[in-house]
Amino acid sequence: MSKSIVVGTTLAVLGLGGMAFGAWQMQEAQEARQPQYAEITGVEPLTRSVETPREVCENVTVQRQAPTRDPHRVVGSAAGAIVGGLLGNQIGGGSGKKIATVAGAVGGGLAGREVQERIESGQTVTTTEQRCHTVTDTHQETTGYEVSWRHDGEVHTSRLDSRPEGERVRLVDGKPQWQASASPAEG
Incomplete structure (x- = not known):
């Protein structure tokens, strides 16, 4: 083989290698400029x-004891005293009759007062009230x-x-x- 062919071939190989290396460097530089994700x-x-x-x-329905129109229960005491006095008056005679009438009136008054209290305690009134409370969402x-x-x-x-x-x-x-x-x- 002639010397010029060997030198030419060597230069061609070196030139191609250099070009390949240059292309690789360009590709690396281009990849470095490409966005990364x-x-x-x-x-x-x-x-x-x-x-x-x-x-x-x-709104809640509430039952309460009805208010009384006679808080001192005068009507019950009076009615009881009248009935007790009439019954006491039927007993005995003379001064015993007077004592029995007074005792009947006092006892009847106390009994009438108790009867009125029991009747009134059973009477109720139904009303509606608004009741509120706090809840946390x-x-x-x-x-x-x-x-x-x-x-x-x-x-x-x-x-x-x-x-x-x-x-x-x-x-x-x-x-x-x-x-x-x-x-x-x-x-």
Whole structure:
């Protein structure tokens, strides 16, 4: 083989190798400029319980003892005294009759008072009253989201105020850019 063929072939091989190396470097540089993404692997809402008190009022039927028109039970005492006096007057004669009449009137007055009290205690009045009480309503409020994401085989977590969109997030210098998360159709 001639020396010029060997030198030419060697230069051609070196030239092709250099071109291949240059193309590889360009591809590496281009890949470095390509946006990088991390896969979102989980989104868990963070919640807290919120209790709100409120007043609930209901109309309730209530039975009460009827108010008396004669709180001192004068009518019962008087009626009892009259009946007792009449009965006492039927007993005996002379001064014994007077004592029996007075004793009958006193006893009848006490008995009449008791009878009136028993009758009035059994009398009721039905009314409707409004009764109110406080109840507490409880509900869950979302305060943020715990987001798990994977990049280069490592799983990381971030706490966000709002749910991320899409299935991946763009990375800049290895840090997620949540405000510009990628949709599944992007990139």
